[in-house]
Amino acid sequence: MYKQNFKIILSFLAILLFNFSSAQKKFTVVLDAGHGGGDIGANRNYSDIGLVQEKDVTLGIVLKLGAMLEKNKDFKVIYTRKIDEYPSLTDRTNIANRSKADLFISVHVNSSPSKTATARGTETFVQGPAQNRENLEVAKQENNVIYLDEKDKETFSSYDPSSPESLIALKLQQSKYLENSLILGTFVEDNFAKTGRYSRGVKQENLHILRRSAMPSILIETGFVNNYDDAAFLNSEQGRQETAENIYKAIIDYKKAVDRKTSSGTIVKKPEPEKPAEVALKNDFRILLITSSVKYNDGDPALKGLNYILTIKEGGVYKYYYSVTNMASTRDINLRTAKDAGFKNAYAVGFMPNQKLSTGYYTIELYAGPDKLSSNSFILQSLKDVDRTKTNGTFYYTYGKADSLEGAIDLQKDLEKKGIKNTVIQKVYK
Template sequence: MRLLRINKQILLAFLFILFSGMNSFAQSKQNFTIVIDPGHGGKDSGARGVVEDEKSIVLDVSLRFGKMIEQNYKDVKVVYTRKTDVFLELWERTQIANRNHANLFVSIHCNAANNRSAYGTETFVMGLSRSQETMDVSKRENSVILLEDNQEKYQKFDPNDPEAVIAFDIMFSAYKDQSLNFAKYVEDEFVRNGRSSRGVKQANFHVLRTNASPAVLVELGFISNQDEGSYLATEQGKQKMTQSLFEAFEKFKKEFDRKTRPQEDEKPKEVEKPVAGKTYKIQILVSKNKYGPSATQLNGLTGVEVVQVGDVYKYYYGNTNLASERDELLAYAKRKGFKDAFVAEFVNNEKLQGNQNYRIQFLASNKRYRDRDNKFGGLKNVLRVKKGNMNLYFYGSTKTYEEALKDLKTAQDRGFKSAFIVTFEGEKLIE
């Protein structure tokens, strides 16, 4: 019965914190507050990495993450549990979140395992799991308690006690869905940025317990793995992980704003009018190299258009006639690493001069195919141009870029996914 009384005490304390935070939010239009918790620190190095220890990597990523939020969201207050190499007890980290009425708590860590081949990211929310692997992770992250002076403050939890489990479920159901949503956003962004994900999991972490807010613990990867540990110690690795966390935060914040915006403050939005006669795209890159849709040089951007002009390829992202969307596309491209990206303005239905025309290059081969060959996927009136040892095959001939885009889609629908737009002078490729 002593165990049950302890859990009731925890439940009552948690509910008091929870409703206090809700009342505070209802009474004042408080800015969104995120508490970023770099795991470990000071005398607690965390996991030992093949290049750099956990406490250093997570502090670096946490500071980058917070700075990125501050630069892009003026309505968000960023609070760090630590900004330097200092030791904090686990209960202090939670207390910082509750004291600041956090709307989101993100604890950032790196993983380690005796199995040096273990690899990949994972994000945890508070919950019960019988997985030995998950229990091992929570045991390792909770082991910092052994470095603390007063270990009695941490209440024991018996997962085999039905009444204790009921109390546990009540305590964490209030924010579980939001925690799971953010955790999923994080792992989705890791994957989108080229990382390997081990998924969203639940575990009993002391640093998440008694948090009166959505809370997750992120494992950036296994620094005990030679490849992953080396990557996470690099500038590129840290920045990629930061970018993923930030993009997950953007999704969570957008959802938060939608759900918490007071109905009486909502005003009918004026419908933005398209800019007459113009289309905007973001030019992200100019290169003499032709990159495929999934090339690493495109930094994960999808739907990129490629136009060959002379001996260079121009890469465009996005397509809009709205000024606001144009600015958002540019900002996103810059966040994805294209610092020199700029807005390219196109006049709708503007025709090329003289004999110039747009064509679609859909195939390159050292073989010469006959007209209407099955290799062309049903495309007709194909033009072949000999260039060195290669035969280049082109489809269509249009005077406007809009018509060229239609021809490009036709070629892509026929299976030529890497097709792109080129410019001609008559039937001569402009080089």
């Protein structure tokens, strides 16, 4: 009887101890300051703010973020590095996996290949075999560090990101964590946007450090080192503190969401107020980038890489318009895209659809230059009824007539099908 009672007491104590330890389990966050040691990461030297190195910025942000979390009794913080050293990608993810962490957060600084440094802002990546080629440079940049360490070479040697089998395995492995990662990433980017940073959003990309983490994981690009404003912000104590605070608030909101789990194990998100359906505007809106006496062809550096350019010649000058929409939200996005590309004075211009010109017509300018086209040129061989004029030593060749802008655009598309490109719509007044 005594032994039986003793076993019952031991069992009861074991249950109490288990429940107590479960209740006391802290929410574990692994913080990874990207790069380090001999791997300085993205960097840029400025005459006034000095050398900005990714490894220094990331460590500064992570230490501030960790200090905030450590003050909260609900959290346990684990660092992949707290000094200027280089842990391999394998070491970083092993630390997270062995600790059975609830979150893995890797902090980085971005860099764009463009010398014009128009790219700016923050973006957060979650794991996924994304097909978005815009993210390819980030994937290459963050994955290339696997070649710095022999352990990483061995660990990742058999992984082929272009292999369908690898991608299928990756999807199966990460699907259970992806939704939570997306929620956390959205919290992070929303906080950046609220404090005035330009957010490029949450994206999926095949990043090794996220692929190897058996928990919800995000990689945060806190800005572009080759964008002066971003670099100056991240190189300052205030900028690093603000960045850390935004990530900290996102982690707090994420944990609250986790704590509101339903019995099915899915995260209950805060209900968002239903937005009324957007109503189309009466006008089509194009973004006027520049007005110039110079004609630029598609792909000219002056257009700063923007596509969907419509050029309209009016009064002897060329007006370059970017994109078209009749939705206010898309118009505003297009305007922001134009300004981010470097067209600071860009603005939206409304066009009434299918409006006919009462005092003139549209034609297509095929060619403008100091020399006449030869009779066997491709343009003259392909088209009849081409008009030629000469003004101030320049020859102009035009073709066709349309009474509306839409008609002129259709005429221009027909010419492109015939192989005649880089034409300009010209407005002619009677």
